[in-house]
Amino acid sequence: MSIDPDTFRAALGRFASGVTILTVLDAEGRDHGMTVSAFCSLSLDPPLVLACIDRSADMHALLLKREHVGITLLAAGQEALSRRFAELESDRFEGLGFSRGEHGVVLFDGALAHLECRVRARHPEGDHTIIVCEVECAEVRQERPLLYYRGGYAQLER
């Protein structure tokens, strides 16, 4: 007997996470980005992280092809950025402050941390693909995290 989707969502929504924005460049050098909370650390040696990407997301096809990915871990004040990279249809990058990693991927200003990654493996599972990335470079700042919990944003109380 399989679990119904509402119960699945209700249970998994109780697992609090951080929020990231994944960015890639397409073959023409255009920036693409999306909000991702299904992200976690995978291995220390080698340093690996993973992200789970919906096969229906615009960026999914690019993540199957492109080698370099930028990952911005969002700080408490960056809820608008998270919404923008989940919802906005037009240029998501316009007017935003960011730097670029060694391979050109966008890394947003004001974040908790930046990771510059190389995609190492892709595993299709269900309606998502698990993207495994090797972290080549990381940078951290003293900020508080943006959290996602039960379908809404939250912050640490202390």
Ligand SMILES: Cc1cc2nc3c(=O)[nH]c(=O)nc-3n(C[C@H](O)[C@H](O)[C@H](O)COP(=O)(O)O)c2cc1C
């Ligand atoms: C807080 C938050 C977390 C999200 N986490 C994921 C995720 O882990 N994986 C995913 O595929 N989509 C996730 N999404 C949805 C995508 O950000 C969204 O569907 C995508 O950006 C749609 O844009 P597109 O036009 O690029 O397909 C999340 C959205 C929000 C608001």
